[in-house]
Amino acid sequence: MEIKLTNQECEEYFYNALCNAVGTGVMSGYGLSFDFEELDDYDKVKAELIKTNKSPCFEDVLMHGLRMGYPLQCTDEEGDGDYTKSITIQDIYERMPNCASTSSLRNARRK
Numbered sequence: 247m248e249i250k251l252t253n254q255e256c257e258e259y260f261y262n263a264l265c266n267a268v269g270t271g272v273m274s275g276y277g278l279s280f281d282f283e284e285l286d287d288y289d290k291v292k293a294e295l296i297k298t299n300k301s302p303c304f305e306d307v308l309m310h311g312l313r314m315g316y317p318l319q320c321t322d323e324e325g326d327g328d329y330t331k332s333i334t335i336q337d338i339y340e341r342m343p344n345c346a347s348t349s350s351l352r353n354a355r356r357k
Contacts, residue, residue: 256342257309257335264305277324280308283332287316312338 251259267273268280282288291311295302302310308318312335322329 251343253339256339257313259342259345260338261305261309264308268305268308269303277322278329279321279323280318281321282308282311282316283319284316287311291316 264280273279282291288307288311291314292302292307294314295307295310299306312318312333315335318333320329320331320333
Protein backbone atom coordinates (compact mmCIF):
# COMPACT_ATOMS: atom_id res chain seq x y z
CA MET A 247 0.00 0.00 0.00
CA GLU A 248 1.26 3.45 -0.89
CA ILE A 249 0.14 6.64 0.81
CA LYS A 250 0.71 9.84 -1.12
CA LEU A 251 1.04 13.28 0.40
CA THR A 252 -1.29 15.98 -0.83
CA ASN A 253 0.16 19.30 -1.97
CA GLN A 254 -1.14 20.87 1.24
CA GLU A 255 0.65 18.25 3.34
CA CYS A 256 3.85 18.84 1.37
CA GLU A 257 3.57 22.56 2.07
CA GLU A 258 2.95 21.94 5.78
CA TYR A 259 5.99 19.67 6.11
CA PHE A 260 8.19 22.11 4.20
CA TYR A 261 6.94 25.03 6.30
CA ASN A 262 7.71 23.14 9.53
CA ALA A 263 11.17 22.25 8.24
CA LEU A 264 11.69 25.88 7.22
CA CYS A 265 10.74 27.09 10.70
CA ASN A 266 13.03 24.54 12.33
CA ALA A 267 15.99 25.27 10.06
CA VAL A 268 15.71 29.06 9.76
CA GLY A 269 14.02 29.95 13.04
CA THR A 270 16.51 28.03 15.17
CA GLY A 271 19.60 29.24 13.30
CA VAL A 272 20.58 25.80 12.04
CA MET A 273 20.89 26.97 8.44
CA SER A 274 23.00 30.00 9.29
CA GLY A 275 25.24 27.70 11.33
CA TYR A 276 25.98 25.85 8.11
CA GLY A 277 26.49 29.07 6.16
CA LEU A 278 23.18 28.79 4.30
CA SER A 279 20.42 31.36 3.96
CA PHE A 280 16.99 31.60 2.33
CA ASP A 281 15.58 34.60 0.51
CA PHE A 282 13.87 35.41 -2.75
CA GLU A 283 15.95 35.64 -5.91
CA GLU A 284 14.98 39.30 -6.31
CA LEU A 285 15.43 41.28 -3.10
CA ASP A 286 12.38 43.51 -3.61
CA ASP A 287 10.17 40.40 -3.96
CA TYR A 288 10.30 39.93 -0.18
CA ASP A 289 8.71 43.36 0.37
CA LYS A 290 6.04 42.67 -2.26
CA VAL A 291 5.12 39.32 -0.71
CA LYS A 292 5.15 40.69 2.83
CA ALA A 293 2.85 43.57 1.83
CA GLU A 294 0.44 41.07 0.27
CA LEU A 295 0.55 38.81 3.32
CA ILE A 296 0.01 41.67 5.79
CA LYS A 297 -3.47 42.10 4.30
CA THR A 298 -4.51 38.85 6.00
CA ASN A 299 -1.83 38.30 8.65
CA LYS A 300 -0.95 41.44 10.57
CA SER A 301 2.41 40.20 11.83
CA PRO A 302 3.84 37.50 9.56
CA CYS A 303 7.14 35.94 10.53
CA PHE A 304 10.01 35.55 8.05
CA GLU A 305 9.05 31.93 7.33
CA ASP A 306 5.41 32.93 6.67
CA VAL A 307 6.60 35.40 4.04
CA LEU A 308 8.88 32.84 2.40
CA MET A 309 6.12 30.23 2.23
CA HIS A 310 3.55 32.71 0.94
CA GLY A 311 6.00 33.84 -1.73
CA LEU A 312 6.45 30.26 -2.89
CA ARG A 313 2.68 29.91 -3.17
CA MET A 314 2.60 33.14 -5.21
CA GLY A 315 5.14 31.67 -7.63
CA TYR A 316 8.33 33.35 -6.42
CA PRO A 317 11.28 30.94 -6.28
CA LEU A 318 13.27 30.79 -3.06
CA GLN A 319 17.01 31.07 -3.25
CA CYS A 320 18.98 28.90 -0.84
CA THR A 321 22.38 30.58 -0.81
CA ASP A 322 25.66 28.96 0.18
CA GLU A 323 27.26 31.90 2.01
CA GLU A 324 30.52 30.20 2.96
CA GLY A 325 31.24 27.73 0.18
CA ASP A 326 31.87 27.94 -3.48
CA GLY A 327 28.18 28.09 -4.25
CA ASP A 328 27.94 24.31 -4.47
CA TYR A 329 24.80 24.39 -2.35
CA THR A 330 23.20 27.51 -3.84
CA LYS A 331 19.93 26.33 -5.33
CA SER A 332 16.57 27.73 -6.33
CA ILE A 333 13.42 26.12 -4.91
CA THR A 334 9.91 26.41 -6.34
CA ILE A 335 6.57 25.27 -4.96
CA GLN A 336 6.60 22.50 -7.59
CA ASP A 337 9.93 21.26 -6.18
CA ILE A 338 8.26 20.98 -2.78
CA TYR A 339 5.34 19.00 -4.21
CA GLU A 340 7.70 16.64 -6.02
CA ARG A 341 10.40 16.18 -3.37
CA MET A 342 8.76 16.34 0.05
CA PRO A 343 7.15 12.89 -0.33
CA ASN A 344 10.65 11.43 -0.74
CA CYS A 345 12.10 12.88 2.49
CA ALA A 346 13.06 10.39 5.17
CA SER A 347 10.77 11.88 7.82
CA THR A 348 7.74 11.83 5.53
CA SER A 349 8.57 8.25 4.57
CA SER A 350 8.48 7.40 8.26
CA LEU A 351 5.14 9.17 8.55
CA ARG A 352 3.72 7.17 5.65
CA ASN A 353 4.84 3.96 7.37
CA ALA A 354 3.23 5.09 10.64
CA ARG A 355 -0.02 5.92 8.85
CA ARG A 356 -0.21 2.38 7.49
CA LYS A 357 -0.48 0.86 10.96
